Amino acid sequence: MLRHVIAPSSGWTKASHTVVRDRRMNSDAKILLLYVQGLPESATGRPLGELALKLEMKGRAYQQAKKQLIEHGYVHEWRGQGDGGRWVTEQLFTNTPLTRDEARAVRARVSPEAAGPTRVERLSAPPPSAQSPTVGEPTPPSAGGYVPEEEHVDENTPHPPSEAEPDPEPKPDPKPGPDPEAGHRPTPAQEPRAEGTPPPPRPSPQLTRAEKVLLSLRHTRRELLLGVGEARALAVEAAKWLERGLTESELRHGLLAEPPKGGVRSAVGFLRHRLTHKCPVA
Numbered sequence: 001m002l003r004h005v006i007a008p009s010s011g012w013t014k015a016s017h018t019v020v021r022d023r024r025m026n027s028d029a030k031i032l033l034l035y036v037q038g039l040p041e042s043a044t045g046r047p048l049g050e051l052a053l054k055l056e057m058k059g060r061a062y063q064q065a066k067k068q069l070i071e072h073g074y075v076h077e078w079r080g081q082g083d084g085g086r087w088v089t090e091q092l093f094t095n096t097p098l099t100r101d102e103a104r105a106v107r108a109r110v111s112p113e114a115a116g117p118t119r120v121e122r123l124s125a126p127p128p129s130a131q132s133p134t135v136g137e138p139t140p141p142s143a144g145g146y147v148p149e150e151e152h153v154d155e156n157t158p159h160p161p162s163e164a165e166p167d168p169e170p171k172p173d174p175k176p177g178p179d180p181e182a183g184h185r186p187t188p189a190q191e192p193r194a195e196g197t198p199p200p201p202r203p204s205p206q207l208t209r210a211e212k213v214l215l216s217l218r219h220t221r222r223e224l225l226l227g228v229g230e231a232r233a234l235a236v237e238a239a240k241w242l243e244r245g246l247t248e249s250e251l252r253h254g255l256l257a258e259p260p261k262g263g264v265r266s267a268v269g270f271l272r273h274r275l276t277h278k279c280p281v282a
Contacts, residue, residue: 024068032055036048037093074093092107211232226271
């Protein structure tokens with residue numbers, strides 16, 4: 001084999017043999033790594049996904065490339081809540097693989113504000129504004145975010161007082177008719193609940209814990225992001241795992257272990273299949 005190589009100069013990006021010969025990363029991950037490595041300092045304030053768009057890399061291709069860079073120590077992320085409760089993601093890019101502890105040390109050196117605890121963890125929420133106290137007695141929160149369907153706001157709303165009416169003119173005695181009190185009987189919605197009637201059932205502790213586990217999966221794998229309604233629907237199947245003696249950590253491991261090579265197209269479909277077909281036998 002003949003080879004003609006020009007020595008790299010300005011305007012070139014140097015690629016280490018560790019990156020070029022690494023068979024664990026695909027070409028998209030390597031190209032994205034070399035592209036970001038050669039950018040000027042003025043472009044480092046943008047997120048990795050925005051830089052990938054410059055290479056026409058998006059969707060599943062970008063997710064797969066980013067996943068490989070994170071797994072092999074080239075990209076590190078820290079997530080937390082900043083001012084106003086907004087979630088903030090801070091990314092660290094390096095052209096040499098680093099462990100999690102090494103990445104924290106580099107991050108503290110590059111960004112002095114991030115020394116010690118993560119910067120987003122140290123950001124405190126704004127102080128509460130001065131407001132008048134709410135009228136009425138406090139009500140206890142519902143467990144797990146569930147609101148019983150039988151409770152309606154209209155049932156507990158008092159009727160406004162009727163306005164005083166002028167004395168009517170005397171009229172002749174009316175003809176006997178139906179009982180006048182029949183029209184003033186309370187409607188079923190206004191009737192008080194009979195004593196001894198059990199309150200509406202609350203969700204089981206396993207159902208609440210299962211929902212929290214499902215909502216937390218997005219912090220480990222972004223592609224498993226679920227809405228509250230989706231997590232609540234899947235929590236019924238996930239609670240069966242906890243009822244059979246598994247811990248929350250074992251449930252989370254069972255859902256995250258052995259991810260599909262082609263990625264996850266539908267978080268709901270993937271998790272429903274896992275919960276149904278890999279549920280341990282009682």
